[in-house]
Amino acid sequence: MAGPVEVLSWVCILTGSVFVIIGGIGLLRLPDFYTRIHAAGITDTLGSWLILIGLMLHEGFTLGTAKLAMLLFFLLATGPLASHALAKSAFMRGLDPLQGRDLVDRHEVDDHA
């Protein structure tokens, strides 16, 4: 019989997997680079956090937990940093975001061009 910590670990890992899947679908389906940053950046950070926390709960107080904490720190430091740097880079170099009421129409025009 699984204890409460174990059940919490399952919940964390499965929720993280759901977030990761949502991020992947969003990265593929959203229409614009700036919208895709939301999908990739936000869900990646939350999903990887949940999965690593679930693994930490499964592991208990061992050396593995320390390694997982280091992984958590690296992912926390690099993910949002990369997203921000990419958004700034794209905007500074003149990639226009889709905007306005006729967003769908303009996007189709762009595709046909």
Added chain:
Amino acid sequence: MTGVFAAATAAIVVCMGLTLTRSILGPTVFDRILAVNSFGTKTVLLIALIGYLGGRPDFLDLALVYALMNFIGTIAALKFTLFGDLAGMEEEKSEELY
């Protein structure tokens, strides 16, 4: 417990496929960099999960190395921010965003 690890691993593999599709489709170079960055994060998670799935948590060391490599990738992205090019600082070069 193994079932949970297997489900999470499958989810991450599927998501890596989606990310790879985006990195191939483009259309801008920023989309590709974003997708590759995301792919790196998922590689770290995949290695950690496979370690637990196979009962060999030593794989966490490999995951740590991959996280550090991902960090170097981030530094490269930051350099891309400044110069728009990973090789150098050539000015007045015709840009190809698409």
